[in-house]
Amino acid sequence: MSATQLKESIFASEGRVIMGQQHVMLNTGLIDGVTNAEIQAAFGADMVMLNGYDTINPQKNRGLTQMSHGVLADKPYSIEQIKQWAGIPVGIYLECPAVDGQVAGDRYVVINAGRIASEENLIRIRETGANFVVLGGNPSSGTTLSTITEATRLAKKVLGDEVLICAGKWEDGTLEKVLADPLSSRPSTEIIRELIDAGADVITLPAPGSRHGITVDHVRECVEFTHTYKPGTLALSFLNSSVEGADPDTIRLIALMMKQTGADIHAIGDGGYAGTAMPENIYQLAISIKGKRHTIKRMAGRNR
Numbered sequence: 001m002s003a004t005q006l007k008e009s010i011f012a013s014e015g016r017v018i019m020g021q022q023h024v025m026l027n028t029g030l031i032d033g034v035t036n037a038e039i040q041a042a043f044g045a046d047m048v049m050l051n052g053y054d055t056i057n058p059q060k061n062r063g064l065t066q067m068s069h070g071v072l073a074d075k076p077y078s079i080e081q082i083k084q085w086a087g088i089p090v091g092i093y094l095e096c097p098a099v100d101g102q103v104a105g106d107r108y109v110v111i112n113a114g115r116i117a118s119e120e121n122l123i124r125i126r127e128t129g130a131n132f133v134v135l136g137g138n139p140s141s142g143t144t145l146s147t148i149t150e151a152t153r154l155a156k157k158v159l160g161d162e163v164l165i166c167a168g169k170w171e172d173g174t175l176e177k178v179l180a181d182p183l184s185s186r187p188s189t190e191i192i193r194e195l196i197d198a199g200a201d202v203i204t205l206p207a208p209g210s211r212h213g214i215t216v217d218h219v220r221e222c223v224e225f226t227h228t229y230k231p232g233t234l235a236l237s238f239l240n241s242s243v244e245g246a247d248p249d250t251i252r253l254i255a256l257m258m259k260q261t262g263a264d265i266h267a268i269g270d271g272g273y274a275g276t277a278m279p280e281n282i283y284q285l286a287i288s289i290k291g292k293r294h295t296i297k298r299m300a301g302r303n304r
Contacts (some may be wrong), residue, residue, distance in 0.1 A: 004016060007232070016294055022036040024061040024076075025061065030273060034080045038082075040124070040260050041086040043279040044285070046298060047081060047132070048089075050093060051270055054112055054115055056112075056113055059075060070132045078129075086302070094116065094122075095115050098174060102175045108142060109138065117155065119154060119158055123156065123158060123298055132164035134166040135165070135172060149167075149195055153199060170204050170205055178206050178207050180221070192225055207219070211241045216261055217235060234264040238269065239266070239268045240267075240269075252287075268282055286298070
């Protein structure tokens with residue numbers, strides 16, 4: 001699908017889209033013989049984002065390499081192969097670290113060159129066949145909203161309407177506050193306007209109840225602005241901060257708050273076991289957001 005087609009299909013889903021996140025550098029996956037992306041799709045995810053994906057050194061993407069009967073495959077599988085097996089759109093997360101980005105204490109994490117939102121890596125992403133790109137920053141990466149906006153502008157120039165561009169800040173990659181945080185030094189709506197003007201198709205926001213200090217009201221305000229400033233722009237609410245590793249009851253409660261924000265996409269992070277949220281939590285998020293009818297339809301018929 002083109003970016004326009006994917007955006008239209010998400011819009012038509014009326015706020016029922018579930019996005020899973022898989023960290024591909026940690027290990028070979030939760031279960032031998034299948035990738036985490038396939039597991040997430042099987043438990044109700046409509047899209048999967050690959051975190052930690054190295055565009056220069058694919059051999060580092062261990063999470064796309066199957067282990068079967070104690071034997072590791074020769075090389076990671078391609079994005080096209082993962083898309084075929086999972087039967088859903090697959091995207092890649094790129095980091096936007098600042099040279100002078102400040103982090104808490106001495107926890108600054110240096111990001112591999114293949115994971116940074118450079119022109120070369122954006123071209124490589126397009127060549128992999130990825131359906132979307134997410135621009136942000138993992139914890140302690142020194143990412144700022146300014147660098148994310150710059151990366152969004154570059155991504156729009158390089159990718160045009162071929163790849164869906166998601167941008168925003170739901171993680172504390174630096175001391176700078178995330179979007180929808182009332183303690184931010186700048187109004188979130190001002191930042192969202194800059195991201196949309198730079199070319200963002202989807203604005204990424206934290207989920208209320210999963211990141212400290214973030215409420216339904218704050219995120220709802222951001223979603224309303226996103227939808228009205230440039231009609232057709234989508235909003236994503238991200239359940240992360242390792243709360244994706246909580247019990248299903250917690251996921252259910254947060255999911256209902258996410259639904260109230262009006263977000264179009266409801267994402268769940270990779271802070272569980274082996275680079276993925278637990279399958280039962282992905283399933284719970286799907287059930288809470290779209291009910292059993294649509295969840296089972298996705299689980300059983302995703303290759304149609």
